[in-house]
Amino acid sequence: MSVSRNIALAAKAWPFEEARKLLKRYESKAPEKGYVLFETGYGPSGLPHIGTFGEVARTTMVRRAFETMSDIPTKLFCFSDDMDGLRKVPDNVPNKDLIRANLGMPLTKVPDPFGTHPSFGEHNNARLRAFLDSYGFEYEFKSATQMYQSGAFDKTLLMYLAHYDKLMDIMLPTLGEERRQTYSPFMPICPRTGHVLQVGIVGHDVQAGTVSYKDPETGDLVTVPVTGGHCKLQWKADWSMRWVALGVDYEMAGKDLISSVEQSSKIARAVGSNPPEGFNYELFLDQNGEKISKSKGNGLTMEDWLKYAPDESLALFMYQQPRRAKRLYFDVIPKAVDEYITFLTKFPEEPVEKQVENPVWHIHGGKPPRTSVPLSFAILLNLASVISAESDDVLWGFISRYAPGTSKETSPLLARLVGYALVYFQDFVKPTKKYRAATDLDRAALLDLKAELEKVADDATHEDFQNAVYEVGKRHPYGELRDWFKAIYEVMLGQEQGPRMGSFIALYGRKETIKLIDEALAGKLLAA
Structure with a gap:
């Protein structure tokens, strides 16, 4: 069922709220470039992780929401900052000595420790693209190395050089005293070593389009063009330059980059451009509550999740509460899968006003498949x-x-x-799995449950079985019904949490469940 523009305009789901920012941005006329540009960024200093995927998934959800509201064409650029200098050796790669010997080099000049691509940057780019392609994202991949070296950024780089003093005025107050002494928005690529240099600029020539610096090792004065890949911009200046050069309209970022968004936006305005719309999402945490890091390799990888669950469940995890920090570890997977099944099952019966609020509408670009899954x-x-x-x-x-x-x-x-x-x-x-022995209370209740199950027909419904379990629990002095269910799970299943028992008995079988009770009370499960 198609979604009318009026329904989309009134929808409360967060992708629609974000899309309305773009609608307001171009309410008078469409952009001169002819399309609305969404962008996501990736720093390939480490292997791609779920957070990287999440940014593309969420941005795509906003893009699809916008397309229901507007006839303006859209594009999505996935941009890799692969010309950045490698600052440290990632924890989760082989051949660390090979990487260590190339610290300071652009990522696309660092040898690939995996031996599969010409460089470490290209290896990580390929890993990212392979996953995004397998998921079916529509995007154009952009490499910083290619964009800088091809001259695609030259016009904007010369503009930034012309506004050099404005950029310095914005950035210097945000830096510590020591960093101010050597800061420059332009980082030369050393002609002698190939390293990305963070050195003070002793002179800049707007007419010639060059910057000059003293070689930190030889002391020689070196002058290089800011164009053609001879220089790279510092992070915040670089981010804003990308927005200006490409005409980016929307880019979201993690909460840890709020300051970067603010400074990059100031720089974009200083050169006469309008920074993109977007919002800051919360970060994922590992099992210890620490921020997930590409270089540390903590938390889940995309491959990890997809080993144990369908990609749709991962997309649901990204959709839900993007402004709340969420623990991302293996034990969140089953819940995400079952929530996806629940939302997918509900969708066909919902009115269209509710469908656009259903996560599966956003996961499947407005076209969820019709399917039924009889089991969680x-x-x-x-x-x-x-x-x-x-x-x-x-x-x-x-x-x-x-x-x-x-x-x-x-x-x-x-x-x-x-x-x-x-x-x-x-x-x-x-x-x-860790079974525990039944207490006297558990034994009495389980024998009672066995007697109830013996009275129930083999073809009873899951509700019949569930009612039997409930009634038994009410008859025995457990503090709360959940204590009764916890006892069932620990004694019969060897775990602290478990399924809805009525559905489980209907699936496993009445007679089989009775036998399982006997084995549990006889200590056979505990012994095993």
């Missing part, structure tokens, strides 16, 4: 756990009994989830 990911994980599944055939035996007519062919999304559940179980659930 959590249920699949628990089934795999109870039967110690080694292959999907055993799981499908239970699934086909629970949902007759369901197969790999008729439910391809479920088939994918079964495969992911097996891998997740083997890597995370199986190694951490």
Whole structure:
């Protein structure tokens, strides 16, 4: 179902809120370049991580929202700052001595420690592009090295040279006393060593388009053009120069770059340009609550997530609450998968006004697939756990009994989830399973549950089973019902949390659950 412009204009989902900023930006006329330009930036000093993917995913969501409101064409540039000088050796790469010997060189001049590409920068660029391509993003890749060396930035670089004093006036107050002595917005590429130099500029010639500096090793006075890749701009000046040269209309950034956005915007205005719209998102945290870092390699990689869950669940994680810091580790994956299934299942029955507020509208560019998934990911994980599944055939035996007519062919999304559940179980659930012995209270309640299940028909619904579990829990002196469910999970499943038991029993089987109770009370699960 298509979304009318009026519905899009009234939508409250955050991508629509962001898109309305762009609509206001061009309410009088379209941009001269003929399209609205979205940009994301990537610093390839380390391997791409989920945060990099998240920025592209979120920006794409805003782009799609804008396209429902306006007929102005759009483009997305994914820009790699691969001409930056490498400042330190990443923790998560091989051949560290090779990298160490090339510190200070542009990333596209640092040898590839993996041995697969001409340079480290190109290796990381390829890793990023391969993932973005596999996800189906529509974008144009831009390399800083290519843009600087081709002359694409020359006109803007000369403009920045002409406004050299204004740039210094903006930046110097933000720097410490020592840094002020050597700061310049222009970083020469040393003709002698190839290093990106952070040296003081002793002279600049607007007419000649050059800057001069003293070689830090020889003391010689060196003059180089600011054009043609002979110089690179410092980070904040470089970011604003990119906005000006390309005509960027929208770029979001992490909360840690708020100051950079402010200074870069001031620079853009100082040279007579309008900085892009955007917002600052919160950062991802690892399992210890620390910021995820490309160089440290902490937290999840994109490959990690996709080993255990579909890419749609990753996109959902990026969509939800972008202005709130979120812990990003393996244990968030099952919840993200099940939330995706819930939103996808609801979508076809919702009125269009609700559909545009549903995350799957944004995940799938307004066209979510129609599919049904009769089981949650959590249920699949628990089934795999109870039967110690080694292959999907055993799981499908239970699934086909629970949902007759369901197969790999008729439910391809479920088939994918079964495969992911097996891998997740083997890597995370199986190694951490820890059963506990039943207390006297647990034993009495579980025997009561067994008796109730013996009364229920084999073909009872999951609600019938759930009601039986609830009624048993109410009859026994647990402090709260959740204490009863926690006891079931720990004694029967070997874990602190678990599935909705009615659905689990319906899937696993009434007789099989009764047998599982007997084994748990006999101590067989604990012994195993």
